[in-house]
Each structure stands twice: as structure tokens, then as C-alpha cells.
Amino acid sequence: MSPIRGQCLCAAVKFSGTHAESGFGACHCRMCQRWAGGPFLATSTSGITFDGEENLVRFKSSDWAERGFCKKCGTNLFYKELESDSYEMCVGTFDDLNSFALNEEIFIDRKPAAYDFAGDHPRLTEAETIVRHGPVPPIPQ
Numbered sequence: 001m002s003p004i005r006g007q008c009l010c011a012a013v014k015f016s017g018t019h020a021e022s023g024f025g026a027c028h029c030r031m032c033q034r035w036a037g038g039p040f041l042a043t044s045t046s047g048i049t050f051d052g053e054e055n056l057v058r059f060k061s062s063d064w065a066e067r068g069f070c071k072k073c074g075t076n077l078f079y080k081e082l083e084s085d086s087y088e089m090c091v092g093t094f095d096d097l098n099s100f101a102l103n104e105e106i107f108i109d110r111k112p113a114a115y116d117f118a119g120d121h122p123r124l125t126e127a128e129t130i131v132r133h134g135p136v137p138p139i140p141q
Contacts, residue, residue: 004045006094008075012055015077015089018047023103024091028111029126035067036076039111042088043100048078 007014024043032040050056057071060082068077068087079088091100105111108123124132 003047004094004096006089008055008070008073008077008093010070010073010075011052012072013050013052013070013075013077015048015050015093017045017049017087017089020045020089020094022099022101024100025088025104025106026102026117027106029107029129030110031061032107033110033112035061036090038115039105039117040076040079041091041102042079043091045087045089046085048087048089 004017004020005015021044024041027040027042029040055071056068056077058066058068060066061079064083065079065081067079069075070077075093076090077093078090080086091097094100102117102119103121105117105121105123106129107126109125
């Protein structure tokens, strides 16, 4: 899937990039639940640039990552590790959603019982996720 484009709800922040993975992940960790209001659905991208950067807020959510959102409409746009050039862009912000398919769920043991995603894909527990991706910072109380 390339090239890519998307935007926030009010179009104050638009993005373009050279590539997005067609598979996306669902994160059920408590931090993502609080930030996204449910599971965080995102895909890895590269070559991302933003138009309307003055409306983009970058929140440092841990010692190693930041999250971005539009300061006008509040749309969550991305999760980004500080030492990386790639962004985990929120799937719903892309202009074309037809090429995406759910390919992994992480922190599955933190998922509320009220919903389930269909399909045959890996579902990693918190412990399995930490082994693969590293620890998650504590949530401020």
C-alpha cells in the first residue's frame, strides 16, 4: 500500500507517506484504552510528513514514545517511538481503508470482555507482548 494519505476529523492536520503496512494491530493495554477510548488500531508507516503541523500536538507518553493528536478536533493520529523514523498511524485516519486487515492483537489479557475481534491472527498476552516489544510504562494514577 503506497503512497498514503489521511487526515484528522476537521482536516486541520493532514499526512502523507511513502508506505503503510496493509496489516494493522489492535493494542488492548490500559494506556491505549485510556488514549483511544478502546483498542488502539494502528499500522506501521514510513516517510510520513504532516501538513498543518501547527495543529499537531505531540504528547510524550513514556520515556521512549510520543502520541500525536489534533489540537482542534482531538483526533488521535499516531504512536511513535522517539528513536524511530516510523509512525504507528491510526487506521481510521487514512483516506483509503480498503487495503487494511487486522493481523495481530496485543495485551489480549487486558481486553475488556465486552467485545472480541473476529479472524485468525496472533493474540499476544501482556507477557508475550513485553517479550516481543518491550515493557509498557505505568499509567499515571
